[in-house]
Amino acid sequence: MAAQFPVVRILICGAAGGIDVAAHLPTEVAPRAVAVVAHPHPLFGGTMDNKVVTTIARTMFDAGAAVFRFNFRGVGKTEGAHDEGRGETDDMLTVISHARASVGNDSLPLWLAGFSFGGAVALAASEQVVVDQLVLVAPAFQRIAQWANVHNGGNPPASTLLIHGENDETVPLSDSLEWARSRDMAVTVVPAADHFFHMRLHIIKQLVANQLRRGV
Template sequence: MNAQTRRLLVDGPVGPIEVAIDAPAGPPRGLALVAHPHPLFGGTLDNKVAQTLARAWLQLGFVAVRPNFRGVGGTAGSFDHGVGETDDLLAVLDHFTLQIAPQAGLEVHDLPLALAGFSFGAAVAARGAQALQQRGVALQHLTLVGTAVTRFDVPSIKPANAAPLAQRLLVLHGEQDDVVPLPAVLDWARPQQLPVVVFPGAGHFFHGLLLPLRDWVCHWHGAVS
């Protein structure tokens, strides 16, 4: 993403996981994991929307960590329909907080935690948030962009009669998304009484609108941190 981006391999359930790490210049204000879109359709940690989400969290002072999912780049394994990818996301979180951060002198163990994802990655981030809640781990921020509700089983992030999966929730979608139609996302959000921020004129990949996307994430999460 920039000259300061570090790439390394961490241990995962089925072998090494390639990750890219961007750290703020000063003491970190939190840790954000960003999940990329569908691996079988060219999704990698270098996807522009995933990079935009990482830049937003970096601008907010968080350490931003982007893993490559199974079978992508230097990550072992093969596509696992979001199941193994969720396991890998949690493995990266555990490895980072227990090993990488202490070695780099980063104190992140007790700092706010954010998950973010785009398309397939949004589904994985939601699943990861659900798994963290089951672990009893507090998640402060969850950001889902272009959530692939028509292609994968995305859990409710604001379930009825239960605590939301994160303290602060942000769902963004393009008005003219031709991969995951907006009405499908509204159908998913409606039973949860979950607001959806709609970008007028935006397609699935937010072409020409990445800066406004970054700014909205920064504004929302910066205003409520």
């Protein structure tokens, strides 16, 4: 029988109004990390219930983290309008602050993750807080209009895991390769995977789990 994945839905205050958050808190042991996971582009159907997002969240929960997913502006119960990544980064930082306060331990490691648009936002957020693990899945930092022109992303944490599908039809693999090349970092390519990793989610789970074990 599968282990439990408890969830509590809450609404927290953000700069543009309420932020719709799903919190997954360990019930039997104290968390060993705090994790926040960001979803794909809100104008193209992205929500915190996306399967890649929930796969990452569940994997981080199983690794012992208190995990927080959230909806970007204009999605679900989150208020406000899409802001090309700027306001969304602020909202992720707000969720991080809330997550730390919720577990009552500021010294816990921070794990951030994001898929597609959420990967770009997670990267931006990682430049403003100390991050112990950063997971970027098909990050769309080269594809965000206007924001990409002024935010190209600095050097990510050494513990960054960058995953991309070989056959990504939405965010080309070449984007991640080009971005990683200039930063002398690795890209993990999932053979035959499309943007949403259909029939390949188990590989995402395995890669993330292995990364977190190495970070213990």
